[in-house]
Amino acid sequence: MKATGIIVEHNPFHNGHLYHIKESRKKTAADIIIAVMSGNFLQRGEPALVNKWTRTEMALKAGVDIVIELPYVFATAQASDFARGSIDLLEAIGCDDFCFGSEEGSIEPFAHSYEVITTHQEDYQNSIKQYMKLGLSYPKALNEAYTEITSNSEINFVDLSKPNNILGYHYLEAAYQINAHIKPVTIQRVVANYHDDVEHSQSIASATGIRKAIFDDGSIEALANFMPQTSLEHLLNWKDSIGVFGSWQQFWPLLRFTIIRSSVKELATYAEVTEGIEHLIYEAAKKCETFEEFMACVKSKRYTWTRIQRMLTHIYTGFTWEALHSHKKPTYIRVLGMTHNGQKYLNHKKKNLSLPLVSRVAAIKDSLLDLDIHASDLYHLGLQSNKIKQPAGSDYRNPPIII
């Protein structure tokens, strides 16, 4: 059975994701699609709109065969660590290929870029540092350095100013660095750009646009054109049963309390909080009544929005630099859900997996897994919905979803 991996957040699942699954299956002639999916906190440093169980069901009903969880440590990390954790897991579960969507659409330019960067590693890193000293954020500095290194050339490099190309580059880099068996494949993303709003005449919108539509208009039914019917039903069902969607706006009272309860010194112990920004975070939390006001106070040229949100995620969950530094690689494969086809694949493979397969979290003791369980508990508390009975401990109660 040929298995292809995809790296997803599905926040929420939409037609672009459906296209990605179908094209990946077609392009790699896959029997099985395995998605490594972020849990309840995402790479942009945000709580997920709906929890990982609901997002798993969405994925399974739309053609994914197995969903495994990208542990908190990697799911909320900067792009290179996010990519590394994801590729490690897809390699460990025995995928032959991984397929990502990119603005570029073909794999060779990625390989060329990887080669030129690794060949001129030192110059490249120095150049990034120089640009950062000039006050540029890391992504911007990287982009400038990259433009330098890839100018005056006949070779076709990938355009690393595009967000999905950047992520794709990191996937490919991770695979090459660990000498993975797994092969990189890319397909061209269609229509929606990363941050595009929902245009009601199209059938593919970005997840960001969809989230915006949900929070601004509150009308989920209007999104029927942009996602499979099953996904829409899950969203509607979540709204009926939970009443609120995950967002920093929703989590703000708890986040704010947590910041103000901490000392400035303690804030600096949390992962990614660095260079004195803890003072700014502390004072802004005291002063600002809403999350929007808070971000307006904290945001500067120095840090991207995403980077700040990741700091907030770690403050919220109590995830320290120390914890970050002591977890470098995935240590288990946690199955969130599978189809019967996926189950067959796992039965066939399970003796040869390079990491232990976890379906019941109570069965193993692992500090990386403890962090996932912890983050899940705090996510469900953050929703502050009195419709959720027992917001803590859901990871112990939920077995993998099988459809």
Place this chain on the structure above:
Amino acid sequence: MKATGIIVEHNPFHNGHLYHIKESRKKTAADIIIAVMSGNFLQRGEPALVNKWTRTEMALKAGVDIVIELPYVFATAQASDFARGSIDLLEAIGCDDFCFGSEEGSIEPFAHSYEVITTHQEDYQNSIKQYMKLGLSYPKALNEAYTEITSNSEINFVDLSKPNNILGYHYLEAAYQINAHIKPVTIQRVVANYHDDVEHSQSIASATGIRKAIFDDGSIEALANFMPQTSLEHLLNWKDSIGVFGSWQQFWPLLRFTIIRSSVKELATYAEVTEGIEHLIYEAAKKCETFEEFMACVKSKRYTWTRIQRMLTHIYTGFTWEALHSHKKPTYIRVLGMTHNGQKYLNHKKKNLSLPLVSRVAAIKDSLLDLDIHASDLYHLGLQSNKIKQPAGSDYRNPPIII
């Protein structure tokens, strides 16, 4: 000017407090009544019904001349440290007497008890330890040991099974231990016992009974018989402007989040959390949806309700054993409010005070004061009232109240 100190919480102010003020003034022929008052967290380990500013106004309008704040560290401590902090402050501000209400009503039995206990200190302490080993809570063990030491005697000892006698004993002990200039005086408490419910035919009810009436019935007007009109108006005004009263029920979502966000190991670093109870606290917070359920899970013969609530207060505010051990004595006199008479007294005395007088918190840097400011911020956040603008930083904005 002769000054008499009283030690109060006024949670909320009622006719019993009014009687205490009037009798104290009469019995000690005082020109000035100075109240040392707990801030926003109280000795029973609870958030105050209304904040310290409102309680200060209640006190000033009912005959107190100066209100000073008992710092968080002492206000939320076990009885002996609570008493020590209070007496230190009343001594420092130059009171001649302090007057407390007791079931006993005359001071000699307190003095006799102090003498017999200090004379047989070692036996007494050993006896307490023995009873605790048998599974008794500290107050119960103390009471048994005390009964032993005061039996078979012609001398009139104070009955230390009565809550106000116990507190009074600790005041007297604190004054004797520091060789205070200040002299102990007691008056008999009238009518209401500590926990008595409101009986609508009487004019004095206990503060516990009054709080119960507020939370159970929600009718403040019905309390008109039990408190001065000015106090009633302050309660009504608070209800109109803030909407909710301070209680663990109200603070529970934040307390629960804070417990679950902490590791069990971290919980054990907070003051008074000891002997493995952190495990019980952590598991109960995960399981229990309400504060009542939580307390039912955590409560055991080993710890009093009050003791557990003090642990929760320290977890809520992030107050550690380390912070507890590094703050042994008051280091300032913080004025929350005064009458013009009180102001005259302070002007007259201020050169001779043994501790610095603080009216603007921004003017001094003191770690004990930082803890008060911190606790205040978290108290106002705990109310979770969107009617409070700027819940953090109120200590910086509020000057002493002068009426």
